[in-house]
Amino acid sequence: MNRRKLLRLLSQGLALGSFAKLSSATGQAPSPRSFSEKSFESMKTLGAPLREYGERSEFEKEVVRYISPNLRTRHSGADFTPLEKLEGVITPSSLHFERHHGGVPSVDPAEYRLVIHGLVERPLMFTLQDLKRFPSVTRTYFIECAGNGQNGYRNPPDPTLTATRSRGLMSNSSWTGVPLAILLKEAGVKAGARWLIPEGQDAAAYTRSLPLEKALEDVLVAYAQNGEALRPEQGYPVRLVVPGWEGSIQVKWLRRIEVADAPVMSKDETSEYTDVMADGTIRAFTWVMDPESIITYPSGQQAISRGFHEIRGLAWSGHGRIRRVEVSLDGGNSWKQASLEGPLEPLAAVRFKYNWVWDGKPTTIMSRATDEAGNTQPTPEEFFARWGRNNRYHYNAIQAWHVGADGKVLNGDKALPGALAPSRLGAAGRGGCGGEA
Amino acid sequence: MGLAVALSALVLAQGRYQIGQPLSEEEVRRWNVRPSVLATGAGLPPGEGTVDQGAQVYAAQCAACHGGSGEGGAFNRLVAEPFPVTKETNPRDFAIGNYWPYPTTLFDYIRRAMPFATPGILSDDEVYAVVAYLLYQNGIIDGSQPMNAATLPEVEMPARALLQLDPTTQKKFPWITLP
Numbered sequence: 001m002n003r004r005k006l007l008r009l010l011s012q013g014l015a016l017g018s019f020a021k022l023s024s025a026t027g028q029a030p031s032p033r034s035f036s037e038k039s040f041e042s043m044k045t046l047g048a049p050l051r052e053y054g055e056r057s058e059f060e061k062e063v064v065r066y067i068s069p070n071l072r073t074r075h076s077g078a079d080f081t082p083l084e085k086l087e088g089v090i091t092p093s094s095l096h097f098e099r100h101h102g103g104v105p106s107v108d109p110a111e112y113r114l115v116i117h118g119l120v121e122r123p124l125m126f127t128l129q130d131l132k133r134f135p136s137v138t139r140t141y142f143i144e145c146a147g148n149g150q151n152g153y154r155n156p157p158d159p160t161l162t163a164t165r166s167r168g169l170m171s172n173s174s175w176t177g178v179p180l181a182i183l184l185k186e187a188g189v190k191a192g193a194r195w196l197i198p199e200g201q202d203a204a205a206y207t208r209s210l211p212l213e214k215a216l217e218d219v220l221v222a223y224a225q226n227g228e229a230l231r232p233e234q235g236y237p238v239r240l241v242v243p244g245w246e247g248s249i250q251v252k253w254l255r256r257i258e259v260a261d262a263p264v265m266s267k268d269e270t271s272e273y274t275d276v277m278a279d280g281t282i283r284a285f286t287w288v289m290d291p292e293s294i295i296t297y298p299s300g301q302q303a304i305s306r307g308f309h310e311i312r313g314l315a316w317s318g319h320g321r322i323r324r325v326e327v328s329l330d331g332g333n334s335w336k337q338a339s340l341e342g343p344l345e346p347l348a349a350v351r352f353k354y355n356w357v358w359d360g361k362p363t364t365i366m367s368r369a370t371d372e373a374g375n376t377q378p379t380p381e382e383f384f385a386r387w388g389r390n391n392r393y394h395y396n397a398i399q400a401w402h403v404g405a406d407g408k409v410l411n412g413d414k415a416l417p418g419a420l421a422p423s424r425l426g427a428a429g430r431g432g433c434g435g436e437a
Numbered sequence: 438m439g440l441a442v443a444l445s446a447l448v449l450a451q452g453r454y455q456i457g458q459p460l461s462e463e464e465v466r467r468w469n470v471r472p473s474v475l476a477t478g479a480g481l482p483p484g485e486g487t488v489d490q491g492a493q494v495y496a497a498q499c500a501a502c503h504g505g506s507g508e509g510g511a512f513n514r515l516v517a518e519p520f521p522v523t524k525e526t527n528p529r530d531f532a533i534g535n536y537w538p539y540p541t542t543l544f545d546y547i548r549r550a551m552p553f554a555t556p557g558i559l560s561d562d563e564v565y566a567v568v569a570y571l572l573y574q575n576g577i578i579d580g581s582q583p584m585n586a587a588t589l590p591e592v593e594m595p596a597r598a599l600l601q602l603d604p605t606t607q608k609k610f611p612w613i614t615l616p
Binding site for chain 1: 452453454456457458459460461462464465468469470471473474475476477479509511512514522523524525526527528529530531533536537538539541542545546549550553554556596599600601602603605606609610612613615616
């Protein structure tokens with residue numbers, strides 16, 4: 001008997017005592033084509049009473065973020081949203097991917113302060129209540145780690161890849177906050193100011209540089225996520241939301257914004273989050289996230305049977321709205337238009353769908369997104385013609401899934417010729433913020 | 438009603454809401470416990486440190502995680518050859534000597550975030566010293582002068598030659614130049 005079934009039986013109150021009893025209980029599990037009288041049990045007794053804070057069903061506890069076993073510490077790293085186990089477009093707050101550089105701080109909202117200073121007329125300090133008094137904005141935006149897709153750098157590809165491990169460093173939420181432009185106006189930005197240097201209240205005092213212009217355009221100082229306070233992992237009580245840009249610039253636990261005339265060139269915009277190109281140059285400030293899509297069903301490690309399936313997936317782009325998603329059912333030889341489920345909001349994830357009847361023959365399925373700026377996802381070969389094989393970020397090539405004759409779905413990406421030099425550090429541990437590359 | 442309108446017009450004069458506590462420069466300084474150090478050197482504090490002093494700080498505070506002399510251990514390799522990475526360099530081998538474009542980032546980052554589990558314990562002199570030690574170990578300085586607010590920004594990092602501004606960013610913000 002597997003653990004999941006055991007837990008399920010235990011929680012249903014059927015496993016009264018002995019293991020022998022348990023085994024016989026499983027023996028009687030109804031086939032999907034019939035039903036058992038156990039379905040009537042809940043109609044004979046009272047259910048759970050009212051409770052102040054809701055929890056998901058006890059039968060859904062296996063839907064969790066993926067934490068790579070290769071990570072060397074859980075105090076700096078990333079874990080992944082379980083994309084193929086979720087529906088719709090909003091990521092439940094508890095399953096929003098995490099990325100931090102010094103653990104998740106606990107910040108007391110009564111002690112919380114945000115200070116804006118530097119090239120301003122009036123240095124100002126705001127409490128959380130102050131921030132909530134300003135006119136508020138609620139918008140849905142995706143946040144994606146620049147390291148999303150890091151498994152694409154692995155060569156040969158990992159056959160056991162899942163949608164989670166392929167693209168789960170993207171989550172999509174409704175964010176509420178005050179436009180940073182309002183706070184900057186309150187402080188009065190001085191002539192000559194061009195940059196903002198936001199800082200977090202975590203052990204890494206995490207710092208980045210953000211052009212003032214972007215802040216005036218659409219950046220939010222957010223205090224709510226999906227209707228309630230931010231989760232600690234997402235920056236409680238206050239974070240930056242920088243729509244369409246790499247997650248690492250969206251500073252969490254925001255405590256200070258310095259208005260400056262130059263960027264800081266912090267560790268996380270030089271040693272990390274810079275990109276090695278195919279020509280050997282290194283790019284700084286690669287902020288905008290290029291279009292991405294991923295088929296979440298059917299996807300790696302799932303199994304399907306012959307017949308009807310609604311292919312489902314997610315697409316998003318930092319350049320604006322998704323204009324089109326195409327799917328291929330024949331390994332990229334031909335492409336068909338998927339339907340997009342509205343509303344099609346800019347800089348937010350969108351669900352795409354395609355009705356498919358699988359005839360039982362092995363095949364490779366793929367999706368490819370195009371955004372309103374006209375950018376389309378590249379093939380891995382096209383991607384690596386521009387980006388270095390030893391780059392770590394911004395992988396957005398098409399993900400293929402191979403459906404075998406047995407219906408089992410595996411990574412359909414092909415090995416590419418050539419290989420990187422092995423690390424001098426040997427095989428211990430893996431790179432990439434999620435420990436996957 | 439009329440009063441409320443008049444009041445909001447008053448409050449919103451110059452588009453401001455009059456929310457937030459004005460701070461003095463002294464109060465800002467007290468809040469700013471880990472001040473940023475820019476690539477220009479702006480923000481570097483007084484004080485200095487030598488390679489020898491840095492070797493001691495390193496052995497006591499850093500070696501357990503980064504290896505006896507920066508070669509990497511439980512965590513990042515800090516020492517690399519003093520020439521930039523190539524297309525073949527494994528990204529796990531990116532380190533100060535072959536990848537970091539600015540010397541000031543070392544001061545900013547180490548003062549802000551290291552040692553990993555106990556950040557904030559080093560004095561400014563100790564940070565200068567360990568920065569000197571790491572630059573020396575990477576073959577970038579010869580150790581003849583201490584590192585301070587005048588010498589550190591002058592250090593040339595080999596990987597700076599490879600660093601370029603992202604073209605998408607350049608298009609959107611034509612005024613940006615890298616330091």
